[in-house]
Amino acid sequence: MNIATTSGPFTHGYNTVQKTMITVLLALAPATLFNFYLFGLPSILLFAVTVGSCLAIEAGCMALAGKPAKTALSDYSATLTGWLLAMSLPPWAPWWIGLLGALFAIALAKHAFGGLGQNVFNPAMVGRTAMLVSFPVVMTAWIMPHPLFSSGSPGLAEAIAITFGGHMPDTVSAASALGYIKTELSRGIPVTQSMAKVPDLMDMVLGYRAGSLGETSAIFILAGGLFLMSKRIISWHIPLSLMGSLFVMAALFHAVDPAHYASGIFHLMSGATFLGAFFIATDYVTSPVSKKGQIVFGIGCGLLTWLIRNFAGYPEGMAFAVLLMNGLTPIIDQYTRPRAFGRDSKGEPLPLGKP
Amino acid sequence: MKLYPIRGGIHPEYRKELTSKKTIVALPLPLALYIPLQQHIGAPAEVLVKAGDLVKKGQMIARSQGVVSSPQHATTSGRITAVTQVAAPHPSGLPQTTVVLEPDGKDEWADLPEPFADPFSADAHAIHERVAQSGIVGMGGAAFPSAVKLNLGTQKKLEILLLNGAECEPYLTCDDRVMREYPNEIIDGARIMAHALGTPRVIIAIEQNKPQAIEIMTKAASAFAEIKVIGVPVQYPMGSERHLVQAITGRETPARKLTADLGVVVHNVSTARAVHHAVRFGRPLVARVVTVSGRAIREPKNILTPIGARIADLVEFCGGFAQRPESVVNGGPMMGQPLASLDAPVVKGTSGILALTAEEINNRPTNSCIRCGSCVTICPCGLSPLDMAAYIRKDNLEGAAKLGVMDCFSCGSCSYVCPSHIPLVHYFNYAKGMLKDLENELRKNDRVKNLAEVRVIRIEKANEAKKTALAARKPAPATTAPPSNTGETKAAPPTPEEKADA
Numbered sequence A: 001m002n003i004a005t006t007s008g009p010f011t012h013g014y015n016t017v018q019k020t021m022i023t024v025l026l027a028l029a030p031a032t033l034f035n036f037y038l039f040g041l042p043s044i045l046l047f048a049v050t051v052g053s054c055l056a057i058e059a060g061c062m063a064l065a066g067k068p069a070k071t072a073l074s075d076y077s078a079t080l081t082g083w084l085l086a087m088s089l090p091p092w093a094p095w096w097i098g099l100l101g102a103l104f105a106i107a108l109a110k111h112a113f114g115g116l117g118q119n120v121f122n123p124a125m126v127g128r129t130a131m132l133v134s135f136p137v138v139m140t141a142w143i144m145p146h147p148l149f150s151s152g153s154p155g156l157a158e159a160i161a162i163t164f165g166g167h168m169p170d171t172v173s174a175a176s177a178l179g180y181i182k183t184e185l186s187r188g189i190p191v192t193q194s195m196a197k198v199p200d201l202m203d204m205v206l207g208y209r210a211g212s213l214g215e216t217s218a219i220f221i222l223a224g225g226l227f228l229m230s231k232r233i234i235s236w237h238i239p240l241s242l243m244g245s246l247f248v249m250a251a252l253f254h255a256v257d258p259a260h261y262a263s264g265i266f267h268l269m270s271g272a273t274f275l276g277a278f279f280i281a282t283d284y285v286t287s288p289v290s291k292k293g294q295i296v297f298g299i300g301c302g303l304l305t306w307l308i309r310n311f312a313g314y315p316e317g318m319a320f321a322v323l324l325m326n327g328l329t330p331i332i333d334q335y336t337r338p339r340a341f342g343r344d345s346k347g348e349p350l351p352l353g354k355p
Numbered sequence B: 001m002k003l004y005p006i007r008g009g010i011h012p013e014y015r016k017e018l019t020s021k022k023t024i025v026a027l028p029l030p031l032a033l034y035i036p037l038q039q040h041i042g043a044p045a046e047v048l049v050k051a052g053d054l055v056k057k058g059q060m061i062a063r064s065q066g067v068v069s070s071p072q073h074a075t076t077s078g079r080i081t082a083v084t085q086v087a088a089p090h091p092s093g094l095p096q097t098t099v100v101l102e103p104d105g106k107d108e109w110a111d112l113p114e115p116f117a118d119p120f121s122a123d124a125h126a127i128h129e130r131v132a133q134s135g136i137v138g139m140g141g142a143a144f145p146s147a148v149k150l151n152l153g154t155q156k157k158l159e160i161l162l163l164n165g166a167e168c169e170p171y172l173t174c175d176d177r178v179m180r181e182y183p184n185e186i187i188d189g190a191r192i193m194a195h196a197l198g199t200p201r202v203i204i205a206i207e208q209n210k211p212q213a214i215e216i217m218t219k220a221a222s223a224f225a226e227i228k229v230i231g232v233p234v235q236y237p238m239g240s241e242r243h244l245v246q247a248i249t250g251r252e253t254p255a256r257k258l259t260a261d262l263g264v265v266v267h268n269v270s271t272a273r274a275v276h277h278a279v280r281f282g283r284p285l286v287a288r289v290v291t292v293s294g295r296a297i298r299e300p301k302n303i304l305t306p307i308g309a310r311i312a313d314l315v316e317f318c319g320g321f322a323q324r325p326e327s328v329v330n331g332g333p334m335m336g337q338p339l340a341s342l343d344a345p346v347v348k349g350t351s352g353i354l355a356l357t358a359e360e361i362n363n364r365p366t367n368s369c370i371r372c373g374s375c376v377t378i379c380p381c382g383l384s385p386l387d388m389a390a391y392i393r394k395d396n397l398e399g400a401a402k403l404g405v406m407d408c409f410s411c412g413s414c415s416y417v418c419p420s421h422i423p424l425v426h427y428f429n430y431a432k433g434m435l436k437d438l439e440n441e442l443r444k445n446d447r448v449k450n451l452a453e454v455r456v457i458r459i460e461k462a463n464e465a466k467k468t469a470l471a472a473r474k475p476a477p478a479t480t481a482p483p484s485n486t487g488e489t490k491a492a493p494p495t496p497e498e499k500a501d502a
């Protein structure tokens, strides 16, 4: 009889990378499907192109590295990257945005750093920001929802023309709420006034607003996030600290100067706040590993998002904020290691003595 | 009583139902028993018998050598057929000196030491001596000589004797069964130990997944006000000494200190029962209960086994293998060691023999670390397994040591939860082994250096003495310290000589 002589333990949990990724995809599904409904066929086409490109590029990178492509694809990490990238693009953006974004995300942000687990920056956000910086007009061509089966929803031919032919109908474009109040502010119109024209709170919660392909529906994203928490894939630390710090900053400034600063609730409900807090900032590879570190990271993301939205050239700040904090993650990790049992935070043995 | 939280930990599948309802049954005497001279932490015992000798059950066949050591006894009556090299129950399978005993089938006891009529009026020293002579070692798996631990009362002020009945390892139910079937023996042993230690209180901690044991032990303890039975949360590794002490007292044992420094001494429940046998009947430790389990075993059982029975004998007694096991493990699945051979004998620290199928072990191919942080969250020692593993992979052992790899007690929790199935514990065991070797190497160098220093000092001292003697010719002040080799001065900082001996 052959008895293996490996070291313990001789029992293992049932969690796998693959299962984790699939659970995240499942959690994303409701928000994605709802937004497919809102933004119609072009958004489905763009989604397919983006995810497909990510998978193809992943396979290509693995082949270049001489590794079997099948194992890499079977962990679903490239699918997830593609999915998140698609969710952060304008829903009627042309196909090449999806393809180029995928190239940046998978080839540059992931494989140039050494592949799964080695990348410092969130691949999907690298893809998105690279597109935003390079093609600012296309990347801010928002539209108001045109729900499937409604009269305004493009048919298949029109959808193909939009996604693959670059025929963006002029009439449908709209500004995102964050973009709108920013432009208005630059024209001297106070936030208090421009707020009257943004979608009301109920529409923002549900997702009836202009925005990226998958980011608009706070309620469905929240449901997905809570599902992930119940499955213990993510914990509350990053989402809560991120949204908490963003809310507190916004509310404070809004209380002091409502003419210049939108309210806390508005900041929570607009842009990619929910998507970012639950699905992007919580990316395992690029966020800190300890709970303490995750809180620091979340607060950093929240503050930076608010700063960028208010003071930088871009109305949407989440992607940049997350990337900046990704860069700080190694340092945060180093300074937020848990205290070892029986030792103080410097690693010296605890003193003896009464508690 | 209020309990305190412990950090991290996991909830593995316990699979205790395979044996938890199995009453303890005795193993029929095998054809031969293989009693190794070293079954404990410390120096091996020195053999007292040779081939051809006739021995009786309980007769000492090897005596302890030094303070941290333990004697061995014949586990039945019969004839010594050899003193030879036999594979040890250790992953290496390396042979070690072992006494081979052929039972005569009579199972006749030797003349045993006098039982203590009233152990509670006996001198603590007499009890230490009896426990030491009875070859009792920690039966939870660590196999540290119990008498040494019972002696702590002479050096430190102790408050609590904590009996560990947590049995947090999956599969194992031997302590559970012993508590359910022999509660009064455990309680009596505990009271004797508390007397020897000088602790006013006894706490018996049992994980809440053993409600019958808790109930039975509580009933047995109810006559004694100083004894308390406490159900502790089911959370691996609750049975780790330091963590159990924290759960009970809320206090964290500082690194490089003992729980005894906090006034708490921890002993296993089965050890208490062995003390009862030794003190009340003069019987040394010659048998123990072993859980034989796992889905590859046809009929899992709790077996009362004479020390020295081959593991193969136990497996056969359980009807052999129902299917080919992927691994056979000595101990629990979390911290147990793989066995290289079924010919190795059961020793005093053997709590379980598990024949596990591939599905039970559920080992999968390793992926890259996705930095999910699970290992950091669950490490009961507050370490960062992923970072330590990253250093070790790059052969940066110093980096791993700085992150505290030597504090890791290989509980296995991190490997258990890792979604990428990285063999983290394997890395840490490797690093700890290498670092220990390195330290020994340094110590050797130190020793040489120290010896040289000692020589220089001695020469200087001699010169000085000569000088003073020459210069003054009057009575020199007593500069030499009183002789300090009585063994009582362990607390004092080691002199260079002592350090050189270490």
Ligand code: SF4
Residues within 6 Å of the ligand: B378, B379, B380, B381, B382, B383, B385, B407, B408, B409, B410, B411, B412, B413, B414, B415, B424, B425, B428
């Ligand atoms: S094996 Fe070591 S590093 Fe892993 S969880 Fe246990 S103590 Fe922590």
Ligand code: SF4
Residues within 6 Å of the ligand: A289, B368, B369, B370, B371, B372, B373, B374, B375, B376, B385, B386, B414, B417, B418, B419, B420, B421, B422
């Ligand atoms: S549990 Fe495994 S995958 Fe997760 S951080 Fe630790 S080593 Fe990496």
